[in-house]
Amino acid sequence: MKLMEKNELASNLHSFCKHANIACSTNSLVKKTMDYTSLPPIAKWNHVKEKYDEVPNETPLSVSSQGGLPYFRESMVKKGSFMPIPDLRDPMSYKSFLPRTLASKIPFSFAKIKEFKKLFGVVDESNIDEYIRETLKTCEESPVQGEHRTCVTSAEDLVDFVVEKLGHHIHVWSTESIEGSYENVTIGTVKLIHGNVSEPPVLCHSMPFLFQVYYCHVLQNLKVYAVDIHAQKKVNHVIMACHYDTSTWNPNNIAFKLLGFGPGLIEVCHWINENGLVWTKTLG
Numbered sequence: 001m002k003l004m005e006k007n008e009l010a011s012n013l014h015s016f017c018k019h020a021n022i023a024c025s026t027n028s029l030v031k032k033t034m035d036y037t038s039l040p041p042i043a044k045w046n047h048v049k050e051k052y053d054e055v056p057n058e059t060p061l062s063v064s065s066q067g068g069l070p071y072f073r074e075s076m077v078k079k080g081s082f083m084p085i086p087d088l089r090d091p092m093s094y095k096s097f098l099p100r101t102l103a104s105k106i107p108f109s110f111a112k113i114k115e116f117k118k119l120f121g122v123v124d125e126s127n128i129d130e131y132i133r134e135t136l137k138t139c140e141e142s143p144v145q146g147e148h149r150t151c152v153t154s155a156e157d158l159v160d161f162v163v164e165k166l167g168h169h170i171h172v173w174s175t176e177s178i179e180g181s182y183e184n185v186t187i188g189t190v191k192l193i194h195g196n197v198s199e200p201p202v203l204c205h206s207m208p209f210l211f212q213v214y215y216c217h218v219l220q221n222l223k224v225y226a227v228d229i230h231a232q233k234k235v236n237h238v239i240m241a242c243h244y245d246t247s248t249w250n251p252n253n254i255a256f257k258l259l260g261f262g263p264g265l266i267e268v269c270h271w272i273n274e275n276g277l278v279w280t281k282t283l284g
Contacts, residue, residue, distance in 0.1 A: 013121055021096040022211040023128070024120050067182040071255035071268050074242050077227060081187045085180040085229060088238070090274040091131065091208040098211045100154035108153055110136040120210055131208035138207065138215055145248040149217035151207070158214055162202050162279045165218055173224065173278040175238045175271065180231035188228030188235060194280045197221045203241060206275035214277070221245035224278055239272040 017024035068086030077083065098106070107115045113136060122128055139151035148165065152158040162170060173193060194201050201224055204216040221244040229236050247264030249255070255268045272278055 023095050088178045088181045090206045097155045100156040103153040135207040135209045152214050169282045171282045179236040180229045186230040191226045194224035202279040204277040242269040
């Protein structure tokens with residue numbers, strides 16, 4: 001914070017990013033997050049899966065379905081069945097939250113993107129530049145009908161939002177690993193872990209950004225499952241969310257293009273990616 005107050009962040013950027021564990025353009029973490037030798041490059045459509053209201057017109061189905069289905073029907077996930085799994089990776093998984101006192105002083109808005117990029121030395125048209133733009137756009141979009149959403153830039157903000165929506169008696173669920181990405185896996189045990197559609201959980205998607213940002217939202221009529229998928233190397237325990245009210249979704253959503261139905265006609269399910277969090281109420 002003192003570096004920002006003294007306007008000395010730029011000259012100490014490498015040291016700051018290293019100690020804060022954030023992915024600045026000068027930080028080797030950027031290379032590590034994109035350097036997966038055993039898997040194809042991060043799918044360009046990965047960020048689209050976090051959106052329920054629209055999909056870019058230039059995104060062809062051949063791209064959106066590469067390596068697996070980002071959206072699918074609940075009936076497709078049955079024990080013993082086969083399932084093509086999409087890319088489960090967080091595009092920039094090696095990053096940490098900043099403390100609220102510092103995060104609150106950083107210009108987190110699309111209107112101030114030039115100021116933000118200058119502060120962290122982000123190069124125009126780089127991979128990080130693209131991630132920053134997409135994350136800020138997503139965080140500033142209007143919610144769909146019945147949705148409560150926010151983007152949190154600190155652990156304190158995350159806890160405050162979850163407690164506000166669910167109270168203090170909560171449980172958090174997450175996908176164990178990225179095993180099974182780009183594979184045709186066998187479905188194992190499927191367990192319902194949240195079935196009360198009148199008390200929706202909080203879904204938090206890890207967004208590609210320099211430091212940890214979660215896009216958290218609450219949608220009605222949603223169930224959550226824990227699914228064992230038998231990948232080539234090991235069994236992965238993956239979290240699946242199923243939306244039973246898609247009536248307010250954009251008709252151009254990837255889900256409807258892939259599954260062949262329109263808004264409100266079917267339930268739509270998706271996996272929770274690496275570093276994603278699902279919060280549910282517990283009996284307390």
